[in-house]
Amino acid sequence: MSTIPTSKSPIYTIGDAKVARVVDCQIDAFEPAGLLPDWSTKYQPLLDAMPETMSPDGRHILLSIHSWVIWLGGRIILIDTGVGNDKPRPFAPYFDRLTTPYLARLRVLGVTPEMVDYVLHTHLHVDHVGWNTRLVDGRWQPTFRNARHIFSASEYRFFSNPANAGNRHRTSFQTQQDSVEPIVDAGLADMIDVAGREVIPGFSFHSTPGHSVDHASIVLESAGSRALFAGDVLHHPVQVIAPHLLSIFDPNRETALSSRRWALDFASEHRAMLFSSHFPATSAGTVSRRGADYTWDFA
Secondary structure, eight states: OOBOOOOOOOEEEETTEEEEEEEEEEEEEEOHHHHOTTOOGGGHHHHHTOGGGBOTTSSSEEEEEEEEEEEETTEEEEEOOOSOSSOOOTTSGGGTTOOOOHHHHHHHTTOOGGGOOEEEOSOOOHHHHGGGEEEETTEEEESSTTSEEEEEHHHHHHHHOGGGOSGGGHHHHHHIIIIIHHHHHTTOEEEEOOSSOEEETTEEEEEOOSSSTTOEEEEEEETTEEEEEEETTOSSTHHHHSTTOOOTTOSSHHHHHHHHHHHHHHHHHTTOEEEESSOSTTSEEEEEEETTEEEEEEO
16 A cells, blocks of 8 residues: 555636545555455456556556535535544554645645634544544644534444444444544534435535445535535446446445435436545546446546
8 A cells, every 4th residue: 555646636616616625645555356346357448448546557446535625605614524643543554643734735725724614524434534633732632623513413323332333343433532522522513314404505415325324425506506525425436337336345235326326316417516535536527327327527
């Protein structure tokens, strides 16, 4: 595994909103068959057609871990917060005790932690909540101390129940202790039912479980335009073209596939820009429908 250099994000316009990516890290920890259990060589031409999504030697899939920052209505919103620094992750060595310039990259966009009004979480996995906190004087302290952190109440309950702390979820349970509980303890958490309703102006949470127990995809609507922040419904653009290729991180196969098809249909039918959580390159693009198939184009 190696960490891949990152480039500056373009700024996208969705109605009256502006959207940009803030990268935490990019990794090449997985060969295609290691990430996608149903992989076979017949799919290789799909990867060959998108070399920007592969390591230079063509053997490993690139995955980006990042936040999306949105400016809308005088407010600054983050969607997901990466892995974070200094956090012990022995069961996920590619995320173990990272030291990345995430906050410096945020400042390049003119945003300091104190300026963030909302942090919206698609789900509560290790690579989506990490920068919620940072280590200050030996304690995990909220990074975005003026922000309301909004996430699924059901997902929080799941990761608070010791009965669910098996091998699959051991890193997630570690993550709750250093990246979620300090937010709850500080009174900065707003836990919601994921039911498709608008939670803050312009943003609604839509149920897309399968990757996690109450995973949400977040829709932005502004001035007649839409965007979809799909979370981990997809990990790589090859899954747009071949949606049945689920990842090793999708424990509930049929539910995950149903959620993926909902997201692809939403993005294509509403002409919504899809902002991914893990695609490399720009991490954003458009989904089009051609008969029963989907296509992907990076923006």
